[in-house]
Amino acid sequence: MVDEDIKLIGKDGIRRDGRKFDELRPITIEAGVLKRADGSAYLEWGENKVLAAVYGPREMHPRHAQNPSRAVVQARYNMAAFSVPDRKRPGPDRRSVEISKIMSEALEEIIFVEQFPRSSVDVFVEVLEASAGTRCAALTAASVALADAGIPMSDMISSCAAGKIDGQIVLDLGKKEDNFGEADVPLGMVTSSGKITLLQMDGNLTLDEYKKVMELAMNACREIYQIQREALKKRYSTSLEGYEDIEDTEEE
Amino acid sequence: MKELISRITKDYLFRLIKEGKRLDGRDLLEHRKLDINTGWIGTAEGSARVHLGDTDVIVGVKMSIGEPFPDTPDKGVMITSAELIPMASPKYEAGPPREDATELARVVDRGIREGHVIDTTKLCVTKGEKVWLVFLDMHILDFDGNLFDACGIAAMAALMNSEVPAETFDLGDNYKLPIGHVVIPTTFYKIKDQIMLDARLEEEMIADARLTVGTNEKGELVSMQKGLSGVFEYEDTISCIEKSREIGDKIRALLKDKV
Numbered sequence: 397m398v399d400e401d402i403k404l405i406g407k408d409g410i411r412r413d414g415r416k417f418d419e420l421r422p423i424t425i426e427a428g429v430l431k432r433a434d435g436s437a438y439l440e441w442g443e444n445k446v447l448a449a450v451y452g453p454r455e456m457h458p459r460h461a462q463n464p465s466r467a468v469v470q471a472r473y474n475m476a477a478f479s480v481p482d483r484k485r486p487g488p489d490r491r492s493v494e495i496s497k498i499m500s501e502a503l504e505e506i507i508f509v510e511q512f513p514r515s516s517v518d519v520f521v522e523v524l525e526a527s528a529g530t531r532c533a534a535l536t537a538a539s540v541a542l543a544d545a546g547i548p549m550s551d552m553i554s555s556c557a558a559g560k561i562d563g564q565i566v567l568d569l570g571k572k573e574d575n576f577g578e579a580d581v582p583l584g585m586v587t588s589s590g591k592i593t594l595l596q597m598d599g600n601l602t603l604d605e606y607k608k609v610m611e612l613a614m615n616a617c618r619e620i621y622q623i624q625r626e627a628l629k630k631r632y633s634t635s636l637e638g639y640e641d642i643e644d645t646e647e648e
Numbered sequence: 649m650k651e652l653i654s655r656i657t658k659d660y661l662f663r664l665i666k667e668g669k670r671l672d673g674r675d676l677l678e679h680r681k682l683d684i685n686t687g688w689i690g691t692a693e694g695s696a697r698v699h700l701g702d703t704d705v706i707v708g709v710k711m712s713i714g715e716p717f718p719d720t721p722d723k724g725v726m727i728t729s730a731e732l733i734p735m736a737s738p739k740y741e742a743g744p745p746r747e748d749a750t751e752l753a754r755v756v757d758r759g760i761r762e763g764h765v766i767d768t769t770k771l772c773v774t775k776g777e778k779v780w781l782v783f784l785d786m787h788i789l790d791f792d793g794n795l796f797d798a799c800g801i802a803a804m805a806a807l808m809n810s811e812v813p814a815e816t817f818d819l820g821d822n823y824k825l826p827i828g829h830v831v832i833p834t835t836f837y838k839i840k841d842q843i844m845l846d847a848r849l850e851e852e853m854i855a856d857a858r859l860t861v862g863t864n865e866k867g868e869l870v871s872m873q874k875g876l877s878g879v880f881e882y883e884d885t886i887s888c889i890e891k892s893r894e895i896g897d898k899i900r901a902l903l904k905d906k907v
Contacts, residue, residue: 431704432791451738476689477783478710478785480691482710483710520733522735522787527690
């Protein structure tokens, strides 16, 4: 699907938005942004704007879907009508149903679901503005929101995509690169253990190229994990500021 | 699922209200802190995020070309919708809009339509064939009561922030969406014999009656909606309208600053 007119990488190896091949778009995360939700996170990733909220563990509805031995993780990925250039009809379509499913499955891996029989942990992700890579942004934000909600979990999932444009392997495809590139591999992983919790691929890659793509994406996930940690630290260190002062004076 | 309130909170609220006091120390006819942020959704023609206390909503405007209604062949068309997404409250469920979301969308729609906020005569491309469609989508992110005012103000701000995307449709240069009037809704809640403005969630849950009043910059009344099973006296409605004009002017001044 390569359009002859569109050149995605310049001769100097710089991409259309000025990034190098292994450079992420700027990412900022803020934890605890909503009042009603048990946990929440707001994430900006390039032009992407994503809000995640967590409720639970709470009684599972509908009842017949309850699991007597563990909690069910229900993630819902939803795009706002105004989040894309051509207005999207509100409500779930096949794409968001699929993303919701793979997100639920990925998050189930890190949550201690066996501690909460018959319950559900509900994760709601709203994409307010979309510009390629929203599922990675959604999963990254959802992990922070889960931690903010105090849900018992082993670790967070960090997520990022890499792919191929103009025959070159690059990290974190932008809008144009996603539309006109040759391959896209969204990856979600628990960086501390190396467990891969989400993996998709479309396009065309050789095995060598796949290896390079994964190397880039896995490195980026480690970078993103630090941003996730910082967001949580920032949220909870403010409430501990008083404590630090006390310790300081004691030392003196 | 309905929101629940404990009996002890309810009793406490009733006692406060009897003395003309409120949970957060506000006067009965005082708004919560209003924060308006426009234009931060790049994919929308115009957008606004409004915090009214802890109630948090976002409104996005999208535009495209479509057919006019047969009875108004030279006027643009506006379509409003509201989603009470499950993110906003533990009680909201996913699915098609229910009664309350539909009422919300229609009340906001009425204020904008009847108040001639959008000058739809300037949104005609070819009479009887092509006009601009204006989609107004409201997203509730955090629900702490009084969605009517939060959404109404956000919708107004988003429209004032909108640019007609003429370039995308090869119709010349983009231009500001033509705004006729600035309509601001204010919502009053009656609890026992007291009337208060801008209820937060706990207050909204024990309210007997609700009245939304939309006024324009000339102080004219453009839309009203009475809700819930309680009643208002005629005199109540007069004082609500008078107060609405006063508050509306303050918010209009704020909007002018922000947009």
